[in-house]
Amino acid sequence: MKFSERKQGLVTDKFKVGYGKKVILSNVNLMAEPGRVLTLIGPNGSGKSTILKSIVKQLKSLGGVVYLNGKATSEMKEAEIAKSLSMVMTEHIHPELMSCRDVVATGRYPYTGRLGILDKQDWKLVDEAITMVHAEEVAEQSFTRISDGQRQRVMLARAICQDTAILVLDEPTSYLDIRYKLDILNSIRKLARERNIAVIMSLHELDLVQKVSDTVACVDGTTVSHIGPPEEIFQGSLVQKLYGIEEKNFDSMLGIMQMPGNKAAPNVFVIGGGGAAIPTYYRLQREHIPFAAGILFENDVEYPVATALASKVITAKAFYPMEEAQLEEAKKILAGCETCICTCENFGPYNMLNKELRSLAEEQGKLK
Numbered sequence: 001m002k003f004s005e006r007k008q009g010l011v012t013d014k015f016k017v018g019y020g021k022k023v024i025l026s027n028v029n030l031m032a033e034p035g036r037v038l039t040l041i042g043p044n045g046s047g048k049s050t051i052l053k054s055i056v057k058q059l060k061s062l063g064g065v066v067y068l069n070g071k072a073t074s075e076m077k078e079a080e081i082a083k084s085l086s087m088v089m090t091e092h093i094h095p096e097l098m099s100c101r102d103v104v105a106t107g108r109y110p111y112t113g114r115l116g117i118l119d120k121q122d123w124k125l126v127d128e129a130i131t132m133v134h135a136e137e138v139a140e141q142s143f144t145r146i147s148d149g150q151r152q153r154v155m156l157a158r159a160i161c162q163d164t165a166i167l168v169l170d171e172p173t174s175y176l177d178i179r180y181k182l183d184i185l186n187s188i189r190k191l192a193r194e195r196n197i198a199v200i201m202s203l204h205e206l207d208l209v210q211k212v213s214d215t216v217a218c219v220d221g222t223t224v225s226h227i228g229p230p231e232e233i234f235q236g237s238l239v240q241k242l243y244g245i246e247e248k249n250f251d252s253m254l255g256i257m258q259m260p261g262n263k264a265a266p267n268v269f270v271i272g273g274g275g276a277a278i279p280t281y282y283r284l285q286r287e288h289i290p291f292a293a294g295i296l297f298e299n300d301v302e303y304p305v306a307t308a309l310a311s312k313v314i315t316a317k318a319f320y321p322m323e324e325a326q327l328e329e330a331k332k333i334l335a336g337c338e339t340c341i342c343t344c345e346n347f348g349p350y351n352m353l354n355k356e357l358r359s360l361a362e363e364q365g366k367l368k
């Protein structure tokens, strides 16, 4: 079957988007399938919102086709599109004198008559959606007098009760605190899983992208440069290249960002292991103190942090005993350091050389 002829979900085929006559991105080929979450990632200004706004026809298409359940949206009336596609945008709407519940209820308008009168079933869906995003406490409050995060949840409820097969969300978590970020992303997964909804959204939190997305599309300012499952996209240095950052400043596997450390000759030697030294690495990084770390197994949980922040890491091969040569290297570096911090309390048979290093630092009066 041809990519664009899939009957369910949303497909963009050689889609061209931009503002006025100016094309910003071209050859955008995306597919949002029922029950799956497609996430757009990319740096600020790369075109994620432009794509999403063009999909929902807030912006005029500059070429190509968007298929909605197999039918080109260019051939569909707005009301027909609204029954299949709902959108949550970051832009604030400011309806005067409306309660949050009333705002959510506008999501039912595609199904009501011209007067916009909701029946019992409509209100049931409105209240279910409010419950789903945990916005009960603000339901009766004025929409203009709630916080950004509350507003974001209310707008999601509005899209949910529109009860469409496809849900488009532009940065649905941008204003939310950590609890609600998790909560909303959980709800989004639930909508995909339980209601078989096709979700297409943009997200900045790369650690969460990996957890919530079935497919990730990289938007690079001219097109969608890569598309694939998170395990493929968050591999190697693809994400770092997309955002124009150094490889070591983002741990793709964990989705963790690292601020650059001071890479001058080390003043401090940190003996760590098992994650215990991570707070020390961060403190030294904040204080701009160059440090060495070791002897660390390359599969140690703190190894990626150490490699990002330390000016020198003495590394032992994973699943192999530490070697004398590594100890000798560590001793040389320790000789040039003023102090040594040891966060390791228990020395097992596989890090006896670190114990030796610690004793040496103690003898030299360097141990803090």
Ligand SMILES: Nc1ncnc2c1ncn2[C@@H]1O[C@H](COP(=O)(O)OP(=O)(O)OP(=O)(O)O)[C@@H](O)[C@H]1O
Pocket (backbone or CB within 6 Å): 019, 024, 042, 043, 044, 045, 046, 047, 048, 049, 050, 051
């Ligand atoms: N109304 C507009 N008219 C003309 N150009 C615009 C308009 N809005 C955005 N742009 C430009 O379009 C490009 C893509 O912007 P867009 O908002 O799609 O990026 P984004 O990936 O969503 O960014 P962010 O992560 O910052 O939200 C940018 O260069 C931006 O300056």
